[in-house]
Amino acid sequence: MGEGTGERLGILAGGGSLPCVVARAALEEGYQPIFARFGDGTGGSQDGFGEGRDFAWGEAGNAIMWLREMQVRRVVFCGTISRRPDFKALIPSWQTLKRLPAALSIVRGGDDRLLRNLAAYLERQGFTLLPVQAVAPQLLTPGGTLSARKPETLELSALTSARDAAIALGRLDAGQAVVASNERIIALEGIEGTREMMRRVADLRARGRIHRGERLALVKAVKPDQDHRFDLPSIGLRTIDEAVEAGISAIGLSAGASLVLDYDDVVAAADRAMIALVGLSSAEGTAKAMGDAP
Incomplete structure (x- = not known):
């Protein structure tokens, strides 16, 4: 016991x-x-x-x-x-x-x-x-690349932009999640929550507002000075499905300060969808935290 x-x-x-x-x-x-x-x-x-x-x-x-x-x-x-x-x-x-x-x-x-x-x-x-x-300490996100596929150069750029925007958003206590491409910020989470934000991104892609050359990344980051006793960023199998619908090819989470529900199943689903899944170790050195891009 x-x-x-x-x-x-x-x-x-x-x-x-x-x-x-x-x-x-x-x-x-x-x-x-x-x-x-x-x-x-x-x-x-x-x-x-x-x-x-x-x-x-x-x-x-x-x-x-x-x-x-x-x-x-x-x-x-x-x-x-x-x-x-x-x-x-x-x-x-x-x-x-x-x-x-x-x-x-x-x-x-x-x-x-x-x-x-x-x-x-x-x-x-x-x-x-x-x-x-x-x-349940096993739910905490490890650092580094968790999926079989490492993020590519354009995805690293998108992850960096999304991470920086998520930290700024967290300082406003407005949300934890951001979707960015290698060119621009696509969507910020507000009171509607991550799921509705992802639906907006899927709709933007369907309407041609996001062009094919953009590589999209979702980052869910712990807020600066957040009380870690509750509301840590989290993902599960449904997140992977939503990412596929939205055309997202990379997902980043705060390593050691976010949760992955059903870790093995989530990683397997990310691998099937060819999504690069990454634990971001800090606000600095994104490429270092994930390993060199191929």
């Missing part, structure tokens, strides 16, 4: 596959997963990994009380939330109503500020927040 030694771990779960991936890793580390599902995560299941309940945003206070009753002391955030809570438009439960002033202050600002505020509030409620990588 791992360091959890039977301790209950609260998984504040959104949508997607990540909550179950984290639960599986938690079990291997000796934790007992307990799911509190919100937003995109409600209506789902935890595939037998642990007990769980759905909570509307208006029942956030009830979730805190329930986790306490379940003797949960440590919690981890994971999963997608496509729409942030709007407490002004909800009919809150009494447990949430008591916490409403704090809730309204939490949801102001960009995503990074929201998560920092939420983390600080939960810590004041007596919970300890763990990062996903503390429970």
